[in-house]
Amino acid sequence: MKPLLITGATGTLGQAFERLCHIRGLHAVLLDRAALDIAAADSIRAALARYQPWAVVNAAGYVRVDDAETDQDRCYRENTTGPRLLAEACAAQGVQLLTFSSDLVFDGHQATPYLEDAVTAPLGAYGRSKLLAEQAVLAHLPSALVVRTSAFFSAWDEHNFVYHALAAARRGEPFEAADDLVISPTYVPDLVNTSLDLLLDGAQGLWHLTNQGAYTWAELARLALRLAGLDEAYVVPRPAASFGWAAARPRYSVLGSAHGAQLPTVENALLRHLAEEGLLQAENEVAVLVE
Numbered sequence: 001m002k003p004l005l006i007t008g009a010t011g012t013l014g015q016a017f018e019r020l021c022h023i024r025g026l027h028a029v030l031l032d033r034a035a036l037d038i039a040a041a042d043s044i045r046a047a048l049a050r051y052q053p054w055a056v057v058n059a060a061g062y063v064r065v066d067d068a069e070t071d072q073d074r075c076y077r078e079n080t081t082g083p084r085l086l087a088e089a090c091a092a093q094g095v096q097l098l099t100f101s102s103d104l105v106f107d108g109h110q111a112t113p114y115l116e117d118a119v120t121a122p123l124g125a126y127g128r129s130k131l132l133a134e135q136a137v138l139a140h141l142p143s144a145l146v147v148r149t150s151a152f153f154s155a156w157d158e159h160n161f162v163y164h165a166l167a168a169a170r171r172g173e174p175f176e177a178a179d180d181l182v183i184s185p186t187y188v189p190d191l192v193n194t195s196l197d198l199l200l201d202g203a204q205g206l207w208h209l210t211n212q213g214a215y216t217w218a219e220l221a222r223l224a225l226r227l228a229g230l231d232e233a234y235v236v237p238r239p240a241a242s243f244g245w246a247a248a249r250p251r252y253s254v255l256g257s258a259h260g261a262q263l264p265t266v267e268n269a270l271l272r273h274l275a276e277e278g279l280l281q282a283e284n285e286v287a288v289l290v291e
């Protein structure tokens, strides 16, 4: 049986794809940069020849939005050249491709959710690199599935905003959060499961996938603390401009979809996030007892 080939093995999305493909009984091979450098054509060719996948899930990318302003060569290498080369190789081999883009392709001037056909106008290098990737991928492989998403949260690693907000409050420390950027947060397990469903169903083209609900980062942090039974007062709201970030963020980048809502509400996702944390904590405690 041909496998799914997943890139970006050491990252949040790649790890989540491996975990959920295993749970769902989907044959998948997860490759790190050493095994598959998406920006190297010979590395892609070798991996496609070796594993003969029916589809490639590109979970690789450069996500340091502020660093991208001064590290543009690497940002465009990983975010634009990589997906383009993957699309060219997949087109040549008759292999499907799923790749991910971002809400940061929008400039934030809308006050209603951005649909897939909304005008794009990225504010920074990261957003530009993702938009160029969308255009290159769909030019080389019109059947590709390109998912725009945003603001990951997950209990499976600590590299996300919600983890840091909860951790700070649990330490009894204040957590500063932007109160003038409105986003649609995305629970990574929901994103992965729905992306897999769409891939298996043969979906193509641009899809917006985020959980339902629009929040400022500060509102998201307060909701997470409230649901966790923690004092919301730990959240210190601040204007985004006061953080001194190198890259501008769109004031409003909530995503909606012309295909209709695909994921549950943010509140529902946060409750499952907190339940998952509890399970992980219990597993860790058992693991310690077993050692």
Ligand SMILES: NC(=O)C1=CN([C@@H]2O[C@H](COP(=O)(O)OP(=O)(O)OC[C@H]3O[C@@H](n4cnc5c(N)ncnc54)[C@H](OP(=O)(O)O)[C@@H]3O)[C@@H](O)[C@H]2O)C=CC1
Pocket (backbone or CB within 6 Å): 007, 008, 009, 010, 011, 012, 013, 014, 032, 033, 036, 037, 038, 039, 059, 060, 061, 062, 063, 077, 078, 082, 100, 101, 102, 103, 149, 150, 151, 152, 159
């Ligand atoms: N995090 C978020 O909130 C959002 C993320 N996305 C998109 O989702 C995707 C995954 O993001 P996320 O999981 O958070 O990112 P992570 O930084 O957690 O993981 C990215 C992974 O990509 C790998 N990688 C980078 N360049 C290459 C390359 N040339 N070849 C192979 N692997 C490479 C990295 O490996 P190494 O460690 O070796 O560098 C790392 O394992 C990205 O495309 C991102 O733009 C979209 C919207 C929101």
Ligand SMILES: Cc1cn([C@H]2C[C@H](O)[C@@H](COP(=O)(O)OP(=O)(O)O[C@H]3O[C@@H](C)C(=O)[C@@H](O)[C@H]3O)O2)c(=O)[nH]c1=O
Pocket (backbone or CB within 6 Å): 063, 064, 065, 066, 101, 102, 103, 104, 149, 150, 151, 152, 161, 164, 175, 176, 177, 178, 181, 217, 249
């Ligand atoms: C750590 C931290 C972040 N923030 C804000 C900054 C940022 O806008 C947001 C999330 O922090 P990040 O570093 O993830 O910031 P950011 O790079 O804006 O997040 C983005 O990641 C890229 C990859 C995307 O594609 C976007 O969809 C979005 O998720 O929260 C706070 O308000 N307080 C904090 O303490």
